[in-house]
Every structure is written in C-alpha cells, then in structure tokens.
Amino acid sequence: MNGGPRLFSILRQGPYLIASIHTALDDSQLVRFQQDLVERIGSDRARGVVIDVAALDVLDSFASRTLRDIGEMARLRGAVTVIVGIQPDVAFAMVELGMDTGRVVTALDLEEGLAELDSHVTAPPAPRT
Amino acid sequence: MHGWGRRPPAVRSAHRRGTPGRTVSRVVAVEPVGSPGGDCGSADVAALIPLVRRIVASRVPDPATADDLVQETLTRVLAAAGRVEPGMLEPYAIVTARNVVTSMWRDQDRQRRHQHRVVDLRPPEAPDEDVLAREDRAAVAEALTRLSDRERSTLLAHEVSGQDTRALAAELGSTAGAVAAQLNRTRARLRVEYLLVSERVEPPTERCRPVLLAISGGDRRRQREVDAARHLLECDLCARLSEPLVGRGRSRDDAVRVAVRTDADVVAARQAAREVATRLGFSTTEVTLIATAVSEITRNIVRFAESGEVVVAELQEPRKGISIVARDAGPGIADVEQALQDGYSTYQGLGLGLPGARRLMDEFAVVSEIDRGTTVTMTKWRGET
Known part of the structure; x- marks a missing residue:
C-alpha cells in the first residue's frame, strides 16, 4: 500500500518542517504522510511543522482526524503544528459535516503559518540561558 | 569529381537531336533491335559499367537497389547506343544514370505520399479466427434452441427472412409495436443464452437469469424490480457476464x-x-x-x-x-x-x-x-x- 511515488513533500526550513500535500490523497497515503512526518520531526529535530493542505479536494472525517492526530503526535514529540491553506469550500464542508477540529492551530497561508510558529517557538528556548 | 560536370550541356544537345524520351520502351520502339551499330555499342556499354556503378553507388546507399539501378541504366544505354553519336555514349550514360536515380527517388516519394491510401485497416486474420467463428456459430445455434418456438420463429422470420414487423403482426394477430417489443425481448434473451452457452455455464442461482435478462434488455424498471445491482455484487458469474450486456444497453451517459x-x-x-x-x-x-x-x-x-x-x-x-x-x-x-x-x-x-x-x-x-x-x-x- 505504501509503494508508489510520494504525493507530498516534507522540506526543512530552519527549525521548521514544511509539509505540502500535492494532490488528493487517499486514506493509506494519508497514513503514510502521517508516519513520514512524525518520523521527520524526530530526525530533523524540528520545533514546528507547517502542513499545507491547499491541494486536498476534501477534508473528510478521516483526513481531519489524521491531521488532528499529526498535531497531537507532533506535540508529544515537541513540535508545534500549524495547518495552512484550508480552502473556503473545504472549510464550509468541514463545518457542515460536524467536524470537531480540535486544538490544531490553523493559519491562512504559509507566511501566516510561519509567523504563527515563530510566536510559539521562539519563546521557550529563552529561559535556558 | 571526374570532370563530367562540364559535359551535360553537350549531352543535352544530343538529347535534343536524337533521343527525346527517357523511357526505354519508346526508344526501343523507334530503334530496331538488330541495328548495325548494336555490337560495337554493347562492347562500349560494357566498358561503362564501372562508371555507372560509381555514379549510382554515390547516390544510393543500399547495394541491392544500386545494382538494380545500374542494370536499368545499362539497359537504357544499350537500347540507345545505336543512336548516340560516337564518343557521346559516356556522357549519355552518366545522364541516364542520374535520371534513373532521380526517378527512383520520385517514385519513392510518390509512394510515401500515397501510402496511406493503400493501408489495409482490416486486422490481419488470426490463425484461430476460423475456429472461433465456428464456435460462435455453434453457440448462437445452441442459444437459439433455448428460445421458445414462437420466439424463435418470429425472430428468424424478421432477421433472416426479412419480414417486417407489420407483416408479422398481421400473421400473429397482434400489432407492429407489440411484435417489435417482443423481438426486443427475444434478442435480449438470445444475448443472455448466447453468453451462457459460449461460457459453457449454467447460472448458479434462480435469480441470475432474470437479472441478466433485465440487464440485457436495458429495462431499468425491471432491473430495479429484480434488484439487479445488488445481485451483480453478490454473483461473480453475473458480474462477469453482464459486462458486455451493460456496455451495449447503456444508451445514456x-x-x-x-x-x-x-x-x-x-x-x-x-x-x-x-x-x-x-x-x-x-x-x-x-x-x-x-x-x-x-x-x-x-x-x-x-x-x-x-x-x-x-x-x-x-x-x-x-x-x-x-x-x-x-x-x-x-x-x-x-x-x-x-x-x-x-x-x-x-x-x-x-x-x-x-x-x-x-x-x-x-x-x-x-x-x-x-x-x-x-x-x-x-x-x-x-x-x-
């Protein structure tokens, strides 16, 4: 199930990871995305993750749950997650569906997302000095 | 290369004077074969062979084709030898060789341009085609026997004897529309029976035949009645058999x-x-x-x-x-x-x-x-x- 080309990319940007989904993913691809991303958070010692979901055609219950889980797992691994690029139609459908989007932080676009991460991440390391 | 380039004008004048055409047949017709100059001509022509061969080979890469063209050139030169002035045979051969090569190119080009017209679009006959056709006929014949007598005779009268529905209706004491509808049902049944015969299977459940019939007939109401869609999910045989039937029945997309x-x-x-x-x-x-x-x-x-x-x-x-x-x-x-x-x-x-x-x-x-x-x-x- 996990064969085939990756339909998403995870790129490093300083202390952050930028994960972009390139096309509509099916459930097993979403699971693969989740696994890869959580692994990369460890291997890259990332402090924050931006997930760009602009290319997803729908965020149904499974996709929402997966994103929520990623946020939770990332938090446990010491990284903050921001979801960016939820399209207005998709947002509408999520609300209609009755999705509980939980405590995952969202931002409009990549720029806002990175700014959001900065505000979360730069604060904690300071007390160490 | 060999200094022949300067000579063609002379040759052209020779053409004007003596040999108008390029085609061998015309030249031969004008020139009787047993002319006095014939013998000495053939010896001269033989001496020209290496020259002609060089000219042709420099233009045509394929040795077999080149050989053919050399032969053709020599034939023409030989035929014209009697008419060409002494000493002019060599330039004549050179021009002829060039002409032969050019006309071959032209022919090839023409052929290429017209190739699409001669393409045979029919698929090549497979070796097993005959056998398959025979099996097919047997299956249709077998399927026909599974129809009721009345269905069969009406269908055959219409399809084979060419009786129209109105004539059939008069014969059967019915209406043309009813006969047409009945023919449609018969054809649907024939398709199903044909598939069953050619696959050599009997439907595993009671429901298979009605479902296949409804699909074959393209009758949506009947399909709903027999819950055809569900049956196709349950029954592998029907799912397989119904594929060709669905394909033809679907008139709307x-x-x-x-x-x-x-x-x-x-x-x-x-x-x-x-x-x-x-x-x-x-x-x-x-x-x-x-x-x-x-x-x-x-x-x-x-x-x-x-x-x-x-x-x-x-x-x-x-x-x-x-x-x-x-x-x-x-x-x-x-x-x-x-x-x-x-x-x-x-x-x-x-x-x-x-x-x-x-x-x-x-x-x-x-x-x-x-x-x-x-x-x-x-x-x-x-x-x-």
Whole structure:
C-alpha cells in the first residue's frame, strides 16, 4: 500500500518542517504522510511543522482526524503544528459535516503559518540561558 | 569529381537531336533491335559499367537497389547506343544514370505520399479466427434452441427472412409495436443464452437469469424490480457476464459507476461525483459538500465490505440534482438508527461517516440487511436558480 511515488513533500526550513500535500490523497497515503512526518520531526529535530493542505479536494472525517492526530503526535514529540491553506469550500464542508477540529492551530497561508510558529517557538528556548 | 560536370550541356544537345524520351520502351520502339551499330555499342556499354556503378553507388546507399539501378541504366544505354553519336555514349550514360536515380527517388516519394491510401485497416486474420467463428456459430445455434418456438420463429422470420414487423403482426394477430417489443425481448434473451452457452455455464442461482435478462434488455424498471445491482455484487458469474450486456444497453451517459475495492477508489468516487456535480452546475461549495459526503460513504464500503460500487447519476426531474447510490454486499449494519447517530463508530473514526454525510445532502436513506449488504442512497438538489 505504501509503494508508489510520494504525493507530498516534507522540506526543512530552519527549525521548521514544511509539509505540502500535492494532490488528493487517499486514506493509506494519508497514513503514510502521517508516519513520514512524525518520523521527520524526530530526525530533523524540528520545533514546528507547517502542513499545507491547499491541494486536498476534501477534508473528510478521516483526513481531519489524521491531521488532528499529526498535531497531537507532533506535540508529544515537541513540535508545534500549524495547518495552512484550508480552502473556503473545504472549510464550509468541514463545518457542515460536524467536524470537531480540535486544538490544531490553523493559519491562512504559509507566511501566516510561519509567523504563527515563530510566536510559539521562539519563546521557550529563552529561559535556558 | 571526374570532370563530367562540364559535359551535360553537350549531352543535352544530343538529347535534343536524337533521343527525346527517357523511357526505354519508346526508344526501343523507334530503334530496331538488330541495328548495325548494336555490337560495337554493347562492347562500349560494357566498358561503362564501372562508371555507372560509381555514379549510382554515390547516390544510393543500399547495394541491392544500386545494382538494380545500374542494370536499368545499362539497359537504357544499350537500347540507345545505336543512336548516340560516337564518343557521346559516356556522357549519355552518366545522364541516364542520374535520371534513373532521380526517378527512383520520385517514385519513392510518390509512394510515401500515397501510402496511406493503400493501408489495409482490416486486422490481419488470426490463425484461430476460423475456429472461433465456428464456435460462435455453434453457440448462437445452441442459444437459439433455448428460445421458445414462437420466439424463435418470429425472430428468424424478421432477421433472416426479412419480414417486417407489420407483416408479422398481421400473421400473429397482434400489432407492429407489440411484435417489435417482443423481438426486443427475444434478442435480449438470445444475448443472455448466447453468453451462457459460449461460457459453457449454467447460472448458479434462480435469480441470475432474470437479472441478466433485465440487464440485457436495458429495462431499468425491471432491473430495479429484480434488484439487479445488488445481485451483480453478490454473483461473480453475473458480474462477469453482464459486462458486455451493460456496455451495449447503456444508451445514456448520465450515470457514472465506480467500482470500489481500495482506498484509491474512494478518491476516484468522489472525483466522479465532483465531475458530475460540476457538469450539473452546482456551486464549488456544493460540489465540495457532495464530494465530502461521497468520500464518507465510500470509505464505509472499503472499511466494512470487501467490495461495492458507487453510482453517480444526474437527475433532471423534478429539478436538477445529483443522486449517489453506494452499494455493497458486505456484512450489513445491525442497527441503522444507531449508525446514523453522531459519534457512533465501530472503528477509530470520528463516528461522522453516515450522520455527517446525511447532514451534507438533501435526501439520505440507508437500507441494510445483515449479511446481505448495505445501500446508501443520497440526493442533493440544485438551488432554485
């Protein structure tokens, strides 16, 4: 199930990871995305993750749950997650569906997302000095 | 290269004086074969062979073709030898060789340009074609014997003897329309019997024949009556046999069917729904709602049943809308009411699948039978605009 080309990319940007989904993913691809991303958070010692979901055609219950889980797992691994690029139609459908989007932080676009991460991440390391 | 380049004008004048045509036949006709100059000419021509060969070889890479052209040149030169002035035979041979090569190129070019006209589009006859045709005839004959006498005689009278429906109606004491309808039913039956004979199978259940007949006839009402769609999910034989029947029966392309087995099919199903909804003029927001609902119910097929299908159809009456039917032959839902409640989930989902999809659509119905499968039917109507 996990064969085939990756339909998403995870790129490093300083202390952050930028994960972009390139096309509509099916459930097993979403699971693969989740696994890869959580692994990369460890291997890259990332402090924050931006997930760009602009290319997803729908965020149904499974996709929402997966994103929520990623946020939770990332938090446990010491990284903050921001979801960016939820399209207005998709947002509408999520609300209609009755999705509980939980405590995952969202931002409009990549720029806002990175700014959001900065505000979360730069604060904690300071007390160490 | 050899200084021949300067000579052609002289040759051309020789042409003007003596040999007008290039074709051998015309030259030969003018020039009787046993002319006095013949003998000395052939010796001279033989001496020209290496020269001609060089000229042709420098223009034509393929040795076999070059050889043919050398032969042709020599034949022409030989035929004209009697008429060409002494000493002019060499330039004459050179020009002839060039002409022969050029006309070959021209022929090739012409052939290339006209090649498309001679392409034979019929597939080449396979070695087993004859055998297959014979088996086919046997299968049709066998299928014909399975019809009732009346069906068979009417069909043969119409198809073989060429009697029209009106004549048949008069004979049978019926109307032309009724005869035509009966012929249609007979043909549908013949198709089914033909498939059964050629596959050498007997339908495993009582329901198979009626289902196949309804599909073969393209009769949607009858298909619903015998619940053909569900039977095709349950019965592998009928699913296979019905494929050619469905292909020909489908006259309208307003319904898209997506077979669902794996995760990837969920994406395919919601994209099919998206396409149909867009074509119907739903707004992008509505299209996303529909796609989300399709995603939810299709996922249930993958989760709970081994396989199923999603059929997305356009509705025109009473107004434009989209109808989605998701069907599986899985274990079924024990308590549909409970499954429709928020938060009820048998796997670690959000429990939003069915209730969520219901909220997204205008009409929503779940029919489920334990061990027989589940059918979700949902509809969204387009706004009044």
